[in-house]
Amino acid sequence: MSEKGLIYFVSDVHLGAPALKNNRERELLFARWLDEIKTNVAELYLMGDIFDYWYDYKKVAPRGFTRILGRIADIADSGVPVHFFTGNHDLWVFDYLQEELGVTVHRSEIIKEIKGKTFFLAHGDGLDPNDKGYILLKKVFTNKPLQWLFSRLHPNFTFALAHKWSASSRLSKNDYQAGFMVNQDGMYKFAADFLKTNPVDYFVLGHRHRMANEKMNENTSFILLGDWIKSFSYGVFDGDKFELKKYKDQASA
Helix, strand or coil: CCCCCEEEEECCCCECCCCCCCHHHHHHHHHHHHHHHCCCEEEEEECCCCECCCECCCCCCCCCCHHHHHHHHHHHHCCCCEEEECCCCCCECCCHHHHHHCCEEECCCEEEEECCEEEEEECCCCCCCCCHHHHHHHHHHCCHHHHHHHHCCCHHHHHHHHHHHHHCCHHHHCCCCCCCCHHHCHHHHHHHHHHCCCCCCEEEECCCCCEEEEECCCCCEEEEECCCCCCCEEEEECCCCEEEEEHHHHHHC
């Protein structure tokens, strides 16, 4: 990691989401952003749900996303560390991205020092203890025998099933912005409890599709990265401060 470069964080791009009608436009915009940050990125964190659905088969890669995969590979090939966190939509990333693109895959939260600051990094799914239905569902989705059985099904069937499920998700209902208070959110409460026994400078999370940069105390900030559906947002850390920015506003300027 270059000490002179910037650290970038992005989450919830949901490439290929069947509920959305502007997938090509969003993919091209995301590719453009990756091209632009390549000149000064020291480390890149892809914080989950980059793909709306992904499943690693031994001999089959999901169709599409060629522009994005190529650009991520270019960044990794240039010597920049790229970290990919599995989210609730792309938790079935196994070894393809790691072997083909050279990224480091994280399947759960990590605590890491970056430029002298302590970061708690995660997609965020499963951290809210009140989300009992999803926590149970995640245990099913990550069960090895069930994954093996699922992989025996033909990809045409499994992708059609996943896309049908995704099409009925909150993306299609467009209701994920309603009635949200950061300090009442279950992930914020998790962070507050964690902070009682573990010093952290920045909690950086995705999953909620909201932007937030909330001070928890004098030394700690709680960050929600937003998404690339409405916000087209990302986080950047220069070693001194963490900022949330909107790329679409910049791209339109």
